[in-house]
Amino acid sequence: MSQDRAAVRERAEAVLRRLAGEHATLREDQWRAIEALVVDRRRVLCVQRTGWGKSAVYFVATALLRERPDAAGPTVIVSPLLALMRNQVESAARAGIRARTINSANLDEWDEITAEIHAGAVDVLLISPERLNNPDFRDGVLPKLAATTGLLVVDEAHCVSDWGHDFRPDYRRLRTFLAGLPDHTPVLATTATANARVTTDVAEQLSTGDGSDALVLRGTLDRESLRLAVLDLPSPAHRLGWLADHLDRLPGSGIIYTLTVAAAGETAEFLRSRGWSVASYTGQAEDADRRAAEQDLLDNKIKALVATSALGMGFDKPDLGFVVHLGAPPSPIAYYQQVGRAGRAVEHAEVLLLPGVEDAAIWRYFASLAFPPEEQVRAVLAALHTDRPLSTQALEPLVDLRRARLELMLKVLDVDGAVRRVRGGWLATGEPWVYDEARLRRVAQARTAEQQAMREYAATPGCRMRYLRECLDDAGATDCGRCDNCAGPLFTPEVSDAALSTAQTFLGRPGVQVPPKKLWPTGLEAVGVPLKGRIPPAEQALPGRAVGRLSDLGWGGRLRALVGPDAADGPVPDDVAAAVVDVLKAWAHGDDPWPRRPVGVVAVGSRTHPALVGSLAERIAAVGRLPLLGQVVPTGPTGAGGPRGNSAQRVRTLHDAFAVPADLADALAGLDGPVLLVDDLVDSGWTMAMVARLLRRTGAPDVLPLALAVAG
Incomplete structure (x- = not known):
């Protein structure tokens, strides 16, 4: 067997060179993951920093599994964003892997792609988590796909856990997919942002039910290229003025994150008025405009993209030179994920947090959109006990919940088995359902603790990278020697009178x-x-x-x-x-x-x-x-x-x-x-x-x- 493993590793190294260049070699944990997937057919959770090479693991494993005489069907990658899908299709092609995607933007290609899958012409199929509960896909495609899948990959797996900073109920539908997999089908879950609680939760959800645990491979989360700093400025006008004065000192091109859509628009407008080439990026923009803005940043046609968290998981620009936050995200884990987009292929990248007194009010607003109280949930279930499905629009007059919150709640209830999405809307299943108030309260308490941790990050006199790593339960975290507290500040909070006056007038x-x-x-x-x-x-x-x-x-x-x-x-x-x-x-x-x-x-x-x-x-x-x-x-x-x-x-x-x-x-x-x-x-x-x-x-x-x- 050791000979077999040696041969598999040699082949894996050859595939990696096709993917990443002739000098590329596997990291030890990359090989351990590939070995577990290809040779042992295990379930693996990879918690590794951004830029470590998690996608190389599943592309190499795919290539090795697909070339076996007893090869099963394609690798299925559940991926959260279309931008990530586009990047991964291009990456797969470099390794000679035929990848296709099924999503809301290519409905007219579904039949053609399905036929290619049945013909064995697709190595990788990328789907969004929302697709898992589309009635037609769930009932017509998913069972056969699950029965023939050669490898299941869950990208950004922290979304599975409601302890995580970016929980998405659709990810919980993966339970159905996992239950439909043939015995010994390998499964890989990957994330760069999971603390110990989230890691344990995801690993438990990956468990096969026969007592075998998932292999958890957790590496250091230090990012040696990032230089972290915090600037405490007294007002939004000071923060905009500081940016206008200092943007030229930030290397290359980068991202300026804001907490709200309005702030993204205002910041981009102000910087353009000061002569900077920037674009805004929010969830309210048209998809074509977002894609164009992404491409302009990738091509270094603009100095910065001013974005909300809509520029989320999967955006990959290896030479991104800086990330600035105008306002603090509500958790160190979310912050670490966003700043991790910088410095993947450059020696130094600047990461600056400019917190504001208004941050807490914005956090409170988003917290108000959490899972509703039990009486509202019960009202929805009662309304759905009908002989015909009700759409979300038809439910709105019957329950006092805004649409985004209502849709989130319905997805959770669907995963819990209390409702089912069908053509035309939603139906109650009649299955018993318990409102888990204790868990929801613990999750809310965890959110409050994360907000306090973010305040402490901004105020800490100690190493900032160490603080973030400890928030993610990264064992062995030590002082980085690079951040403003370790090495001294590179930037000062001074704002010129002209920039401050202009910003005050503008705002x-x-x-x-x-x-x-x-x-x-x-x-x-x-x-x-x-x-x-x-x-x-x-x-x-x-x-x-x-x-x-x-x-x-x-x-x-x-x-x-x-x-x-x-x-x-x-x-x-x-x-x-x-x-x-x-x-x-x-x-x-x-x-x-x-x-x-x-x-x-x-x-x-x-x-x-x-x-x-x-x-x-x-x-x-x-x-x-x-x-x-x-x-x-x-x-x-x-x-x-x-x-x-x-x-x-x-x-x-x-x-x-x-x-x-x-x-x-x-x-x-x-x-x-x-x-x-x-x-x-x-x-x-x-x-x-x-x-x-x-x-x-x-x-x-x-x-x-x-x-x-x-x-x-």
């Missing part, structure tokens, strides 16, 4: 658009609200304005202090009132002005901030020399469709929830122009839409919404 510009609602949510009739289809133009609001978004780098913090969940009520402050006046001036005389000047002001009656909204309406009326016509009065409790509810629930709650007093109705009847409708916060947008509809049905010719802030 101080008030004004964002508030688009009007034009369509009613689906399914309102099911909850007794007789509204559907298009909102009649005679009942719509006109496009509106707000001072800023709660997530803005400039106005965000100021506005959160006024309209956030814990904000005290009081008169509108002078600086904010002045910003409202600036918004009104720009609205009247800018590129996209209102169609007619307003002839009166109406306030939305507020239960949470009556003094704020009332004083704002009064000051607008005084400055604009407009009559204050009154306020629309709330008529009942509005808590059930709170600001975090979905659109259908919000409309259900707001329907008939406001009234127009008689004196306001009389004033509206005689108007010959639009009214300004004033409120504190636009969240879902449905309060403005419903109140505008009420005003227009009462006699207002047009309604111009004006708010202090827009959520998001």
